[in-house]
Amino acid sequence: MCMPHGGGSRSNGYIEINKVKKHIQKVSQEQFEKGDPNFIDERKNEYVPKKKKAFFSFFE
Incomplete structure (x- = not known):
């Protein structure tokens, strides 16, 4: 949404919510290299x- 050059002092009602x-x-x-001991x-x-089939094997 564009804001005009002269505007900006009025509030548009938008309230920012801190997430x-x-x-x-x-x-x-160490855990990255050896893995999780509790896994x-x-x-x-x-x-x-899956074994890949050749394209022409479908026509047989």
Whole structure:
């Protein structure tokens, strides 16, 4: 929204609300390198990437 050069002394009714800043705490370098000792892997099965097929194999 543009403000005219002569204007600006009147209030437009907008009230700025101070929001709480969200901050993610940094992990230590040791924990970053070695991993979390309390981590529990809850995955049911291992990740296996899908095998890519050739384009012309779809026409067979």
